[in-house]
Amino acid sequence: MENRDHYVPFNHFRFYELDLMRFLAALSVLFYHYTFFATRIHSTPEFGIDKLLRYGYLGVDAFFMISGYVVLMSSMNKSPKYFFVSRVTRLYPAFWTACLLTFAILYFGKITQPGVPVANFKLLAYNLTMLQGFFGKPDLNGVFWTLTYEIGFYFIILLIAALKFWKNLLPIILLWLGYTFIAGPHTASNAFYFLLMPKYSCCFIAGMLCYLLRIKYASAWKIYLLLTVCYLLNIKHDIVIMEDMNNYYHDANAYRSYIMIIIVTILYLFFLLSALQKLDFSKLKQVAQLGVLTYPLYLIHGFGIGAFMIWGNHINKYILLAAVTIVMILFSFIIYKYIEKKVQPLLKSLITKLIDFSS
Numbered sequence: 001m002e003n004r005d006h007y008v009p010f011n012h013f014r015f016y017e018l019d020l021m022r023f024l025a026a027l028s029v030l031f032y033h034y035t036f037f038a039t040r041i042h043s044t045p046e047f048g049i050d051k052l053l054r055y056g057y058l059g060v061d062a063f064f065m066i067s068g069y070v071v072l073m074s075s076m077n078k079s080p081k082y083f084f085v086s087r088v089t090r091l092y093p094a095f096w097t098a099c100l101l102t103f104a105i106l107y108f109g110k111i112t113q114p115g116v117p118v119a120n121f122k123l124l125a126y127n128l129t130m131l132q133g134f135f136g137k138p139d140l141n142g143v144f145w146t147l148t149y150e151i152g153f154y155f156i157i158l159l160i161a162a163l164k165f166w167k168n169l170l171p172i173i174l175l176w177l178g179y180t181f182i183a184g185p186h187t188a189s190n191a192f193y194f195l196l197m198p199k200y201s202c203c204f205i206a207g208m209l210c211y212l213l214r215i216k217y218a219s220a221w222k223i224y225l226l227l228t229v230c231y232l233l234n235i236k237h238d239i240v241i242m243e244d245m246n247n248y249y250h251d252a253n254a255y256r257s258y259i260m261i262i263i264v265t266i267l268y269l270f271f272l273l274s275a276l277q278k279l280d281f282s283k284l285k286q287v288a289q290l291g292v293l294t295y296p297l298y299l300i301h302g303f304g305i306g307a308f309m310i311w312g313n314h315i316n317k318y319i320l321l322a323a324v325t326i327v328m329i330l331f332s333f334i335i336y337k338y339i340e341k342k343v344q345p346l347l348k349s350l351i352t353k354l355i356d357f358s359s
Contacts, residue, residue, distance in 0.1 A: 068207020
């Protein structure tokens with residue numbers, strides 16, 4: 001591996017293009033749920049713009065690619081303790097808020113619908129750990145499933161940090177891609193599945209490779225080769241996922257593979273241009289700051305579907321779409337400012353003391 005002693009981390013930089021992409025990805029998932037998912041599942045009003053917005057589910061691919069990029073950037077050559085504390089304090093405050101709100105709505109509202117779990121305090125306890133997927137328990141909120149994949153990725157990074165394998169990232173990625181190819185997107189829920197998550201591993205790997213390309217971690221041709229393999233495997237898996245989506249909606253023509261491929265290709269090109277420092281979003285610094293709202297927005301936007309179920313046939317659907325979106329963004333800002341910013345430092349201090357005390 002060439003140049004591995006010469007790379008320079010970029011931990012102190014803020015990549016505004018990624019902040020903006022993160023926020024747009026959250027909006028794409030939101031619009032997908034409001035204009036397509038809710039229409040097909042809950043019989044809310046149909047939107048003509050759903051022909052494109054239905055592909056908003058691919059915002060999850062973008063989230064995982066951003067995680068691969070940013071998590072590697074923030075953890076590289078750091079201690080396992082630093083990584084663990086930073087991830088816990090980043091994820092849990094907003095998650096606990098969304099978890100408790102979801103439980104309150106389901107439990108006290110006595111909501112029982114197909115695909116929605118029966119809320120009880122035992123299920124709440126499992127979900128509050130964020131490890132419900134590993135225990136084989138259902139998610140209180142439908143969007144929580146992605147966090148199981150995030151935690152699987154974090155565990156891999158934690159292992160790399162603990163074993164100090166930072167100089168062996170390319171062989172690790174090569175082996176991971178090999179397992180992804182062999183396992184395929186449909187695998188049993190076993191330990192390897194949760195750890196190596198072959199269904200979405202290409203997204204995390206793509207983000208990692210783009211960051212390694214940015215810091216000139218190794219010869220560019222090696223990273224480009226792995227990135228090409230990753231892209232082709234990503235497309236292969238996304239085609240299977242797309243077919244699953246068509247089956248879920250009982251519509252063989254709900255999604256078209258060529259549109260999905262175009263969108264995924266644009267995502268890869270975006271991250272590649274970012275890695276090559278060809279994107280300058282510094283003039284959009286203020287807009288990019290919306291990126292801090294992404295996580296709470298993703299977690300709580302599903303509450304807005306209720307508005308379409310209640311008022312969808314009584315209010316202009318596009319006005320309702322705009323109003324609900326604005327309300328969800330404002331709600332996300334409240335969670336960010338009054339919960340995340342206040343709880344994270346306290347949680348960080350508490351966890352650090354507990355680790356220091358036990359060591």
